[in-house]
Amino acid sequence: MKDHRLINGKEVQQRLLTGLRAEVDALAATCPVGRLVSISIGPSPEVAVYVRGQARGAVAAGIPFDEQVWPADISQEEAKRRIVALNDSRDVAGIILQRPVPAHIHVRSLQSAIHPLKDVEGMNPASIGNIVYNDVALAPCTAAAAVELLRSTGLELKGLEVVMIGHSEIVGKPVAFLLMAEGATVTVCHHMTRNLAMHSRRADAVVVAVGKAHLIGADMIKPGAAVIDIGINQVTDADGKTRITGDVDTEAVKEVAGWITPVPGGVGPVTVAILMRNALAAHRRQMAAGWLDH
Amino acid sequence: MKDHRLINGKEVQQRLLTGLRAEVDALAATCPVGRLVSISIGPSPEVAVYVRGQARGAVAAGIPFDEQVWPADISQEEAKRRIVALNDSRDVAGIILQRPVPAHIHVRSLQSAIHPLKDVEGMNPASIGNIVYNDVALAPCTAAAAVELLRSTGLELKGLEVVMIGHSEIVGKPVAFLLMAEGATVTVCHHMTRNLAMHSRRADAVVVAVGKAHLIGADMIKPGAAVIDIGINQVTDADGKTRITGDVDTEAVKEVAGWITPVPGGVGPVTVAILMRNALAAHRRQMAAGWLDH
Incomplete structure (x- = not known):
């Protein structure tokens, strides 16, 4: 028998993703949502499990998911350079830096290189500050x-x-x-x-x-x-x-x-759905900021 | 008879200002603390009372205080332009935007034009976000x-x-x-x-x-x-x-x-002392960021 005291996270996830899918589809004709870029640094089985869940969520929401695995020995500078290039890419809606990263990478510094308008994890200090000001569009x-x-x-x-x-x-x-x-x-x-x-x-x-x-x-x-x-x-x-x-x-x-x-x-499961909601919110903010104008 | 349950804010202020004065003096020979710029928009007797208290606190801390009163009918754009010029001025340690401002001025937008490294009131969303990350140098x-x-x-x-x-x-x-x-x-x-x-x-x-x-x-x-x-x-x-x-x-x-x-x-009174502490902290951050190098 189903225990009604237990909240089913999968059901909440599906409800959220279904709602997002409708919004994403509605944008397709005019200003389609760009890629959600997942960055893993080095191969890691535990990270891969999370990324698979996110990829499935993206499919359900109708958001293109770009799974990138960067070399384990990439330098901080090169990683930052690549993130800045993604910031500048018109077809990138959001960027997720998967954790853990190798020990030589300074994760906080790398996260702060992600532009606040593409910070779908809500990790940038400016994003956190906006939450304090009740602007909760891109919350962690x-x-x-x-x-x-x-x-x-x-x-x-x-x-x-x-x-x-x-x-x-x-x-x-x-x-x-x-x-x-x-x-x-x-x-x-x-x-x-x-x-x-x-x-x-x-x-x-x-x-x-x-x-x-x-x-x-x-x-x-x-x-x-x-x-x-x-x-x-x-x-x-x-x-x-x-x-x-x-x-x-x-x-x-x-x-x-x-x-x-x-x-x-x-x-x-609900965290995955929120990540997709943030990607859509990031896309809308980029639209509002004129980043996606022709 | 003195009531020891009442905390004397003036005494706490003086203790803080005396400590700051020693730090400010120690910097004078190598990298003196720049101006603290107070911006009032239009004349206002109630704002003037606050500004006088801040000016006295600045004198006690040994920090140059630059009291500016901008025209009541200044446009948002012109006010922002002036703030950006102050951001770029090497001899400005910090900027305070006094409130209230006239109704046609969007105060939040103007505050966010103050560079986080000069935001001595700690009002920028990035400053607030840094507090959440336990980096409390420039707190409100x-x-x-x-x-x-x-x-x-x-x-x-x-x-x-x-x-x-x-x-x-x-x-x-x-x-x-x-x-x-x-x-x-x-x-x-x-x-x-x-x-x-x-x-x-x-x-x-x-x-x-x-x-x-x-x-x-x-x-x-x-x-x-x-x-x-x-x-x-x-x-x-x-x-x-x-x-x-x-x-x-x-x-x-x-x-x-x-x-x-x-x-x-x-x-x-303690708020005034904290404003001076923030001005000194802002100066040190600008030093650390290389803004004051010759």
Whole structure:
């Protein structure tokens, strides 16, 4: 039997992609959406898994996906030069720099070479600053996916008491701003928080992005609350097999929570859909800025 | 008798300015700090009061202060052109655009014309984004002043439970990021928050920036907590006289709080000192970026 407390990330993904597809198709005759360029530096099986998911999402949204694998020994300068060339390419709608990158590459510096209008991952400081100013068009994908999943519960975000656990630059803080922009009252907790359970137990919704398997147990969640689990942890079971799990003890917490996202199958698929939404938004911003005029 | 619960903003200001003066003097022989340019558009008595305070702060810090009043009917284009010229002037360390401006001027657009390296008010989206990335060199002045006043209490910011009331782009949200960067657990409340007193009463420190006189009463503060009042409200007393008051009922709350900033005389003077600190920081960043090389 289907467990209605578990939010199906795949379904939310499909709904978003179907909507995007209609918008992308509507633009085809006048100003078609350009390529979404994925850059992997060096071969990596773990990166390849993500890229495959993104490629499938792009197909579903109708956005051309250009998967590039650059040499593992490429220099920072050459990588930057190539990114600048992509910035200047009229037929490139957006650029994703896949991580991890080899140790000799300075990833933050490389990301900031991506023009804000093509920054579909929302990683540029200017993009982050725009979120603070409530201009949320190009928000970091994982953070926007968490908000989309919370919205899918039907809960009114305005006035919602949300506790964000984790204060990273690319997830925790952007989730906090995005939810503030929706009118939620947000508390950001982290490893220096004195009494995490005091906060999590009073929350209408808990969003977790820490990277510790089973950090959040059933005793830390208010009955009926929504729990969005952004964590991705690899754990080894007693029989030696490895599997992926989130930051939440899903089996235990779903007996208490009103809604909970599974890992895998929760935030991950929705993040791919948000990436496509950002690519379309980037395309529209380039149109508005006159970049695509003939 | 002196009331030790009231934090003296003027004393904090003087301490900061004295420290800055030593740094500014030390640079004089090798790479002197350039002008801090204040731009007022049209004459305005209320703006003039602020500018006078800034001019005094600049003298105390040893930073040249260039007070410019541009015509009230200047066009947006001409104002932008002048700002770009100041961006390109080697002897300009920083630029402040005083507010309010006449109705025909788009203030946000004009602010974003100020180069991030000269943005001493920390208003550029890129500056805000850098704060999120924990690069807090050029934070918005009022927000940084609130943090400095909280620090002056001697409270350990790491792990401190802070409730920020007000979620504006230039005060509330930057205060939240700055305090997160210090390790505090921050909750941002606002007009959509369902139970403000529940939050404020559990806080070790409450920072208020709403713009409503006497919003915060004694029953909303935990005994011994620190209260930083950023509000500036003009109220008219029964006898018809007007006076300036903050968002906190200072007389009542100081019987409960461990520390409280008065209005006026709390956040205001410290904001001026932070503006000078930002001017020095901007100068150092321009040095580091090679802008001042011969």
